[in-house]
């Protein structure tokens with residue numbers, strides 16, 4: 001993070017909610033970085049940013065449209081973009097980051113030029129999506145939430161895409177691809193690799209890593225955010241977080257409604273238990 005000050009002596013790290021070492025405050029409205037590609041892009045997008053913000057009664061309503069704007073030009077929503085969005089909508093970095101992390105259509109890390117998202121929900125599974133997904137993973141040589149080593153293709157298994165009548169289906173760069181078969185998957189991958197696929201590639205300004213997986217809970221969040229579902233597995237094969245969440249809710253409801261009864265019973269049992277424990 002820059003430590004420069006501007007002409008008025010304002011510290012450059014003045015984005016609300018930013019902290020040294022948080023990796024989020026690369027961009028600052030108070031520090032010029034001549035030649036930096038993001039700053040060049042930012043200058044170019046400034047009129048569009050202004051138009052987007054002006055559409056809304058409240059600036060913060062422009063948060064998601066701005067995230068889409070930056071993703072369209074960078075291929076993902078970079079930490080610089082998060083800082084710029086926070087500045088323009090008047091929110092903290094944490095508020096922007098948490099909003100962006102909620103939506104799986106917004107990428108927080110670089111992804112491939114093609115993002116293949118195959119539906120793993122009910123109608124698609126009944127029509128053979130599990131076999132199609134296994135076939136696609138094999139053809140790509142990668143797993144769920146991974147990107148091929150050449151940075152060309154990212155693969156993800158997603159929830160219902162609302163095209164259940166054309167199951168099994170997928171989205172490629174958010175465009176629908178219906179009625180998947182082994183043959184159509186082969187043809188799709190071959191065309192993408194040959195650069196002849198009908199769907200255009202995404203912009204790619206940074207080389208993607210092996211995965212764009214969100215880091216698991218670090219335990220540094222507030223107590224209220226702990227033990228929530230894994231953001232990488234929004235339900236589906238092998239994901240038990242939804243079930244755990246359900247159990248938690250049911251357990252809580254049951255506990256609350258029966259707490260008095262339980263309290264009485266446990267109080268009555270306690271002497272017996274401790275008595276047994278001593279003999």
Ligand code: FES
Nearest residue numbers: 119121124161163
């Ligand atoms: S279940 Fe696949 S689109 Fe609805």
